Amino acid sequence: MSELMGLKAKLGLDVFKHDKEAHIKIKPGMEKDPRLKRAVWVCPAGLYSENDQGEVELTIDGCLECGTCRIACGIEVLEWNYPNGGCGVQFRFG
Amino acid sequence: MEKDFDAIVVGGGLAGLAAAYTIADAGLEVLLLERGDYSGAKNVTGGRLYLNPVREMFPDLWEKAPLERFIAHEELSIMDKERSITVRYDGAELVQAPYQSYSILRGKFDRWFAKQAEKKGVAIVNKNRVDDLIIENGKVEGVRAGGEDLTAHVVVACDGVLSLLAEKAGLRKPGVPQDHAVGFKEIIELDRTTIEDRFNLEGDEGAARLFMGEVTRGKFGGGFLYTNKESVSLGIVVGIKDLMEEPMVQAPDLLDAFKLRPEIARLIKGGETSEYSAHVIPEGGYNSLSKLYGSGILLAGDAAGFSMNIGVTVRGMEYALASGYYAAQAVIKAKEADNFESETLAVYEKLLNESFVMTDFKNFKDAPRVMENPRFFQHYPQLAGNVMKDLYEVPAGSKARIYPTVKKYLTFGEMWAMFKDFRGVKKI
Ligand SMILES: Cc1cc2nc3c(=O)[nH]c(=O)nc-3n(C[C@H](O)[C@H](O)[C@H](O)COP(=O)(O)OP(=O)(O)OC[C@H]3O[C@@H](n4cnc5c(N)ncnc54)[C@H](O)[C@@H]3O)c2cc1C
Ligand code: SF4
Numbered sequence: 089m090s091e092l093m094g095l096k097a098k099l100g101l102d103v104f105k106h107d108k109e110a111h112i113k114i115k116p117g118m119e120k121d122p123r124l125k126r127a128v129w130v131c132p133a134g135l136y137s138e139n140d141q142g143e144v145e146l147t148i149d150g151c152l153e154c155g156t157c158r159i160a161c162g163i164e165v166l167e168w169n170y171p172n173g174g175c176g177v178q179f180r181f182g
Numbered sequence: 183m184e185k186d187f188d189a190i191v192v193g194g195g196l197a198g199l200a201a202a203y204t205i206a207d208a209g210l211e212v213l214l215l216e217r218g219d220y221s222g223a224k225n226v227t228g229g230r231l232y233l234n235p236v237r238e239m240f241p242d243l244w245e246k247a248p249l250e251r252f253i254a255h256e257e258l259s260i261m262d263k264e265r266s267i268t269v270r271y272d273g274a275e276l277v278q279a280p281y282q283s284y285s286i287l288r289g290k291f292d293r294w295f296a297k298q299a300e301k302k303g304v305a306i307v308n309k310n311r312v313d314d315l316i317i318e319n320g321k322v323e324g325v326r327a328g329g330e331d332l333t334a335h336v337v338v339a340c341d342g343v344l345s346l347l348a349e350k351a352g353l354r355k356p357g358v359p360q361d362h363a364v365g366f367k368e369i370i371e372l373d374r375t376t377i378e379d380r381f382n383l384e385g386d387e388g389a390a391r392l393f394m395g396e397v398t399r400g401k402f403g404g405g406f407l408y409t410n411k412e413s414v415s416l417g418i419v420v421g422i423k424d425l426m427e428e429p430m431v432q433a434p435d436l437l438d439a440f441k442l443r444p445e446i447a448r449l450i451k452g453g454e455t456s457e458y459s460a461h462v463i464p465e466g467g468y469n470s471l472s473k474l475y476g477s478g479i480l481l482a483g484d485a486a487g488f489s490m491n492i493g494v495t496v497r498g499m500e501y502a503l504a505s506g507y508y509a510a511q512a513v514i515k516a517k518e519a520d521n522f523e524s525e526t527l528a529v530y531e532k533l534l535n536e537s538f539v540m541t542d543f544k545n546f547k548d549a550p551r552v553m554e555n556p557r558f559f560q561h562y563p564q565l566a567g568n569v570m571k572d573l574y575e576v577p578a579g580s581k582a583r584i585y586p587t588v589k590k591y592l593t594f595g596e597m598w599a600m601f602k603d604f605r606g607v608k609k610i
Binding site for chain 1: 217218219220222223224225226227287288289290292308309310311327328343344346356357358359362364366368369413415422425426430431432433434438441442455456457458459460461462
């Protein structure tokens, strides 16, 4: 059987270049919006989580820039952009 | 008005590279801006590239292209929780040159394609994110990137599925869940001989395996496995709308469960994962295509919506290459006419209409709606699995007769439901 690796370890295999600012942000006041909760399920990198207060939090490190959260949650709750040129994930195989 | 370039292409994926390559080949001045460190750095595919539809558009390209393996064996597995049925197809035409399709890795291919485009005279600037369009009196006059204004007669937006530029140009609205899927995959390294032994391959032969049913928990989509030279691409594509609905499952967990399936585990045993990637895929089909052009702007590839997902198989790369090529033809014609208004650029849509691109999109117009039927991804895989189980099972006592076994599952109600489901399929 092939051993499973955790998501963190999997993301650790990718090449990331640090950006000076987060390219995706939860819009202020939208942390509890039900649309945002979808991101917890759909993000392939598992970067969204819900805290005890029912607020959704986003850790941007490890973002694959796939766009799923923008489609699922919409731009009313997310401020969404790509990282600056030359920053973010750099796939070697794709 | 003087312009810095004849054309600025945004995005160095397949659509952008195809457009820039073709524009430069006609002797026009073209700049390509790509936000990644190199072409391919941000791009993900399954992936299999079908060459026949695009071979003649880029006649010099294919002989030396870094393609992985030509697909010589096809398999489709229908998975239930604890069982699966597989259909394998081998055909003489699959092993005869020129080969129909190849597995491909975009990190390698796009990077190489960019070099060929540079040789044709394309000016490529990587690590450069385009932030905005310059629009004057309703006409796109250039782009803003890294705080700088760059002007051109026409901008070809090939910035992929989200196309923030098409939104800025007013050619489309932000994408919605029912028109998009997300794909995520691992590259798992295995040495050549292991791959060839496990998949029964000779030399550069490759295998394509698709999976539907339990792999997405009955949600719209499927799993895929393609053999590369020294790795396999293993991943899942699933509709975003379905992923937002019950039964709730976290996307990455689907891939882990897929890897644990005995059918898959033995194929990737001992392999080392070397990359994990993900990307959104447009799959709304003909009815969700963007407006394809405006004054001073054209959209090609995923940016326009040219990707099709009919359940288990995604096709976008040929459409990206071909739409990039036709966008270039429109630019060349506009340059001859010295007019880059939308009336002139409309020739792009005409060229697409006359090509396989629009013919395919029109023919498969109903596919997204028909395939949305969850019974195809859950009920039928289960049903087929159960019938097979009963047929193959030899219990301690006497074995049930075959006809009643099958009939038990195929009740009148079932047959009527099937009739209705498959009547829908006739539209595809
Ligand atoms: C998991 C998965 C499996 C798939 N399987 C297949 C398959 O087997 N066969 C098939 O044919 N298709 C498949 N597809 C679809 C196919 O990969 C896409 O249709 C294809 O990649 C689209 O090419 P493109 O050039 O239009 O877009 P992309 O390849 O996405 O290129 C867009 C480019 O634009 C750049 N960019 C974006 N915004 C900016 C900006 N503001 N400034 C500068 N640059 C920018 C990006 O960095 C990128 O290089 C699959 C897709 C996925 C995700
Ligand atoms: S872009 Fe993709 S990887 Fe990044 S946060 Fe959104 S869903 Fe997650």
